[in-house]
Amino acid sequence: MQRMPEKKVYILPCSGIGKVFGSIGREASYIVVNELAEAKTKLSCLPLIVKGKKELIDDINENHVIVIDGCPLKCSYNDVKSATSKEPDGQFMSTDVVKYNRELKPESEIMPLGQNAKKLARQLAEKISEKVDEILDSDNEGGE
Amino acid sequence: MAQLIKNKVGIIACSGEELVGGTITRAAARMVVEKLRPEKTIILCQPLFMAGGLERHGGQQERDFSRDHPTITIEGCDEECARCAVERYSGPVAAIFRVEDILKENPGLKPIAREELDADGLKVAKILAMKIADKVDELMGDKRDEDGSCSDPIQPSSGGCGCGSK
Numbered sequence: 057m058q059r060m061p062e063k064k065v066y067i068l069p070c071s072g073i074g075k076v077f078g079s080i081g082r083e084a085s086y087i088v089v090n091e092l093a094e095a096k097t098k099l100s101c102l103p104l105i106v107k108g109k110k111e112l113i114d115d116i117n118e119n120h121v122i123v124i125d126g127c128p129l130k131c132s133y134n135d136v137k138s139a140t141s142k143e144p145d146g147q148f149m150s151t152d153v154v155k156y157n158r159e160l161k162p163e164s165e166i167m168p169l170g171q172n173a174k175k176l177a178r179q180l181a182e183k184i185s186e187k188v189d190e191i192l193d194s195d196n197e198g199g200e
Numbered sequence: 201m202a203q204l205i206k207n208k209v210g211i212i213a214c215s216g217e218e219l220v221g222g223t224i225t226r227a228a229a230r231m232v233v234e235k236l237r238p239e240k241t242i243i244l245c246q247p248l249f250m251a252g253g254l255e256r257h258g259g260q261q262e263r264d265f266s267r268d269h270p271t272i273t274i275e276g277c278d279e280e281c282a283r284c285a286v287e288r289y290s291g292p293v294a295a296i297f298r299v300e301d302i303l304k305e306n307p308g309l310k311p312i313a314r315e316e317l318d319a320d321g322l323k324v325a326k327i328l329a330m331k332i333a334d335k336v337d338e339l340m341g342d343k344r345d346e347d348g349s350c351s352d353p354i355q356p357s358s359g360g361c362g363c364g365s366k
Contacts, residue, residue: 068217069217070247071215071217071222071226071246071247072245072247072248073213073215073226073229073230073243073245073246074243074245078245078247082217083315085217086314086315090315099217099218100217100218101214101216101217101218101219101222101279101281102215102216102217102247102250103214103215103216103246103247103250103279103281103282103285104216104218104279104281106250106251106281106285107250107279107281107284107285109279129248129251130251131245131247131248131250131251132247134251135247135250135251166226166230167226167227167230167317168316169316
């Protein structure tokens, strides 16, 4: 029987609203927590962390966290790092997946996301899901 | 920045990821800024507004804008993260709109999907957007509403924004 991971991985996208890249990260997060790594991950509101919700920050510190940003300002990375006492276990930029898939130019609209943007979000989600496994495998190796 | 975009109202949505309310706030904000009042409003990025190390990257502009212009917040739940952010870093908000209030006024609407808004979610967002647009018109004709101030600097705590509310 497969051992259930003791810790979970928080997935925290920046959810920037000005450009499509924040929405690609947000969509990728939903794919990870709803589908690709449902039992291994948690989603929470980034603003609530920055606001200082103590129970949430404590839980993040006791688990793992992956941040997803949509622009070089890296709001999610900076927010998580300053609100918690830890360096995120994984960092992703939604702009990177765009860079490596030039043929999929994301549409500018975010409500709803365009087809290319959705495809890019899924690709990003698959990479994030791999990172989730890597982080949790590392936990299991350390505990054996 | 402020000189270039004077006579605009800032719109900031909580954008919370965990609840459908957060997604509704994003949709409402985009409707106001892109469709209903594009000439009168500007969208403010909540994560950028709240991010640490803003000064290093020039992101302080968001906070400066909100300090010098009327800013409307849109809240997806009773934590009111957007309001707390504006009041923490910039000053009193001009108005607060809550998804919960629209749901109370329209008990038949039951949005569910946080990933992509369903029909009820879109209806709530549209109602919110129209109310916000009306408020924008009011603000453009009047001076900034000073009610509800809680501009004292705050420290992280057990979920409260430190401004005296929940």
